[in-house]
Amino acid sequence: MESKNTLSSRAFILLGATSCLLLGFTLGRTAGEITPISIEGASEILGLSFTPAEKDSMIGSLTSQRSRYESLREIKLDNSVSPSLVFNPLPKGFQPDQNQKPLEWGLPSNVSLPEKESDIAYLPANELAVLIKSKKLSSERLTKIYLDRIKTYSDTLQCLITLLEDSALEKARAMDAEIAAGKYRGPLHGIPYGIKDLLAVKGTKTTWGAMPFKDQEIDMTATVVNKLNDAGGVLVGKFTLGALAMGDVWYGGVTKNPWNLKQGSSGSSAGSASAVSAGLVPFAIGTETLGSIVSPSTRNGVTGLRPTYGRVSKNGAMALSWSMDKIGPISRSALDDGIVLSIINGEDAMDASTIKAAFNYSSKTDVKKLKVGYFNAFFEGDGSGMQNNKDVLDLLRNQGFELHPVELKTSVNPRAIQIMLSVEGAAAFDELTRLGWDDQLVAQHKNAWPNTFRAARFIPAVEYVQAARQRTILIEEMHELMKDFDVIVTPSFGGAQLQITNLTGHPALCLPNGFNDEGGPTSITLLANLFEEEKLVMLGDLIQKNSDWQAKRPPMFDK
Numbered sequence: 001m002e003s004k005n006t007l008s009s010r011a012f013i014l015l016g017a018t019s020c021l022l023l024g025f026t027l028g029r030t031a032g033e034i035t036p037i038s039i040e041g042a043s044e045i046l047g048l049s050f051t052p053a054e055k056d057s058m059i060g061s062l063t064s065q066r067s068r069y070e071s072l073r074e075i076k077l078d079n080s081v082s083p084s085l086v087f088n089p090l091p092k093g094f095q096p097d098q099n100q101k102p103l104e105w106g107l108p109s110n111v112s113l114p115e116k117e118s119d120i121a122y123l124p125a126n127e128l129a130v131l132i133k134s135k136k137l138s139s140e141r142l143t144k145i146y147l148d149r150i151k152t153y154s155d156t157l158q159c160l161i162t163l164l165e166d167s168a169l170e171k172a173r174a175m176d177a178e179i180a181a182g183k184y185r186g187p188l189h190g191i192p193y194g195i196k197d198l199l200a201v202k203g204t205k206t207t208w209g210a211m212p213f214k215d216q217e218i219d220m221t222a223t224v225v226n227k228l229n230d231a232g233g234v235l236v237g238k239f240t241l242g243a244l245a246m247g248d249v250w251y252g253g254v255t256k257n258p259w260n261l262k263q264g265s266s267g268s269s270a271g272s273a274s275a276v277s278a279g280l281v282p283f284a285i286g287t288e289t290l291g292s293i294v295s296p297s298t299r300n301g302v303t304g305l306r307p308t309y310g311r312v313s314k315n316g317a318m319a320l321s322w323s324m325d326k327i328g329p330i331s332r333s334a335l336d337d338g339i340v341l342s343i344i345n346g347e348d349a350m351d352a353s354t355i356k357a358a359f360n361y362s363s364k365t366d367v368k369k370l371k372v373g374y375f376n377a378f379f380e381g382d383g384s385g386m387q388n389n390k391d392v393l394d395l396l397r398n399q400g401f402e403l404h405p406v407e408l409k410t411s412v413n414p415r416a417i418q419i420m421l422s423v424e425g426a427a428a429f430d431e432l433t434r435l436g437w438d439d440q441l442v443a444q445h446k447n448a449w450p451n452t453f454r455a456a457r458f459i460p461a462v463e464y465v466q467a468a469r470q471r472t473i474l475i476e477e478m479h480e481l482m483k484d485f486d487v488i489v490t491p492s493f494g495g496a497q498l499q500i501t502n503l504t505g506h507p508a509l510c511l512p513n514g515f516n517d518e519g520g521p522t523s524i525t526l527l528a529n530l531f532e533e534e535k536l537v538m539l540g541d542l543i544q545k546n547s548d549w550q551a552k553r554p555p556m557f558d559k
Helices: 004-023 037-046 052-072 115-122 125-133 138-157 165-179 222-232 271-277 293-300 333-343 386-400 419-428 430-434 451-458 461-482 498-506 533-545
Strands: 160-163 192-198 233-240 262-265 284-290 303-306 326-331 372-375 403-406 489-490 506-515 521-527
Touching: 037 052, 037 222, 037 419, 052 372, 052 403, 115 138, 115 419, 115 506, 125 165, 125 333, 138 160, 138 165, 138 192, 138 271, 160 333, 160 372, 165 233, 165 284, 192 222, 222 233, 233 271, 271 284, 271 293, 271 430, 271 498, 284 293, 284 333, 293 303, 293 506, 303 333, 303 533, 326 333, 333 461, 333 506, 333 533, 386 489, 386 498, 386 506, 386 533, 419 461, 430 451, 451 498, 451 533, 489 533, 521 533
Parallel strands: 192 233, 192 284, 372 403, 372 489
Antiparallel strands: 160 233, 284 326, 303 326, 303 506, 489 521, 506 521
């Protein structure tokens, strides 16, 4: 006699099998005839119920739809092909400022060159820029310092996929020659940097951190890389990411946190944040869909800037979620992030989701005139790291800011809207699921991509569209909340703010603010309205000039 649990398991398998039948999956057998019984199984998963007559009436339409699915699957779609539906985060009646003014970074006229190479390696990019422009430091020497550090430490951190030593040295020498000839491209002239290995660079592997793509070469260079190279940047390496932009587990191992080698560096911009933290580069490019700049910046004690959705071109970047992916810098200071953003910012004809907007940073602007709010409910309690969050509020009050309490409240559920990410990810990696390549990914737990992508096949298109409509409501509500403030301060993982602001496309600056009880770095996050990143950089720079949290170095790599 079969147990009740056995019968329940068989019933669940039947539901899954019948639903796969409707979707055109085979589960190891040939897809058969669609029947009222198979419709019933699918209906249970969707949370719907139909009468026998309604189920019978649907058979013809469902059979026709399945035939269309099969026809669609005959066309191979490259990951670079985006949907014809383009997400736009702009609320009704809102347009970003498009009047670009001259940038005023307020860099010092003189910076002393440290004697120790480790001290040089840990200088922020803005100070390295002064040294290179004044010819106290050559780009070639600086590049060699970072290349040596990468070769010394990258295996320990498991943070590197491709070292670009020869091309980096060639570019560095060219930048020195230009300086000698009186040509100066700006504050990134001769500055080494790294990128997350989901950005294509012609002539290199672009692995996406995943075993099925570990030997992949894409015959183009991403727009952001071209812009950085044109600004004089020296690309030294492509750093790890959690496979297909989740976590810190990639096909070669687990990227480590320089502060604690027993701990992963978080993700998915795992290698970029780890490398900056360990002084292997002064800045690196990361990406964020739902926390992939904020989380590793926190774990590794570095400063990450997630730009407004649409400000930075995604052309040449792996797509996970066309409506949520964002590209931004990870560095050792808010000012560095601002400098990098000023270069990679801009509309791009190759990316229909980009939006023309100015980035008008000026060190001459009176930062004390910013109206600053804070999500007061998230600063309550005394958990690990909470005092560090309160210390930031105290610093701002001591600097003369009047801080205004703000309640983060929405009429829709951001977690429900998040199904859009699952659906888009499943579409971006359709063949991975249909052809069984997902078995090659290292992470196979129930929250890993393979299972998430499979489950997403059962999300109805109707619900995806309904989520997008609720997202419109969320965008309007966040705009109403943000428009009364220049910056809002929040614990980086307070409440649902990280989910909400990634869905609405708002920019965020994640700053180190001390250490927790276990000795790991903690962070605070600054939020601004759409396309107002200069306010984040201004306030972040003030915080960092009046504290030393970002100046701390992981002891094992301070050599």
